[in-house]
């Protein structure tokens with residue numbers, strides 16, 4: 259893939275779920291474009307590994323914590339303020355994708371999915387508004403599931419549909435200072451989709467005009483575009499990155 263590079267030097271990007279398949283590519287592209295990074299994920303070790311891969315802590319602060327916890331989010335924002343003086347880009351990437359039909363979804367599973375995929379995004383965005391500098395941007399991570407539903411992932415689809423509605427609503431409230439958009443990935447090869455690809459990959463590929471799964475960097479590239487000045491008149495938009503799966507499947 260040919261890479262378009264942006265100049266994010268002097269800017270600060272906050273990324274949750276940072277050790278995950280898509281978010282680490284987001285971290286790479288923003289860091290490569292000069293941004294400071296504020297990273298959050300559950301476990302310390304993979305975060306430390308990512309920081310070292312990116313060249314060390316010079317322009318990065320990383321914290322192990324829970325993206326669905328108000329306290330952890332407040333601590334992360336405090337860390338960002340102390341180290342970099344504010345934020346320019348917020349990318350709540352953390353998410354989970356457990357499998358259960360609606361019939362088999364317990365109250366607990368429903369709450370867990372909503373807590374991480376939706377409540378956490380809301381807590382972060384609400385609090386981050388006090389830290390985002392004018393000209394800043396939010397990129398949320400929705401899913402093709404949020405547009406058309408997803409067999410055995412009704413909780414997930416519902417959480418992502420809500421993220422789309424939250425994206426559009428917030429865009430109405432915080433313009434013109436802040437732009438708020440979302441990406442809606444299709445089937446991207448990451449740890450999240452390992453089982454899906456194994457069990458239903460053939461069917462998904464048959465319905466994907468691009469005839470392959472997406473690479474995490476192909477989602478990260480769109481997130482970077484949405485934060486860049488190239489997208490300066492885009493807000494409240496949800497950009498599909500799915501190789502045509504949404505059209506065909």
Ligand SMILES: NC(=O)c1ccc[n+]([C@@H]2O[C@H](COP(=O)([O-])OP(=O)(O)OC[C@H]3O[C@@H](n4cnc5c(N)ncnc54)[C@H](O)[C@@H]3O)[C@@H](O)[C@H]2O)c1
Pocket residue numbers: 274275276277278279280281298299300301323324325326350351352353354355374399400401402442443444445446447448449450451
């Ligand atoms: N991979 C896909 O095909 C696909 C498709 C549509 C949408 N998405 C969305 O893109 C985002 C990234 O997905 P991915 O494929 O990179 O998944 P992934 O499983 O590779 O990464 C998710 C990351 O989120 C972290 N995380 C989970 N719960 C957390 C919590 N409570 N606090 C902090 N971190 C937490 C995990 O530790 C992991 O590092 C998710 O929001 C996902 O729903 C992915």
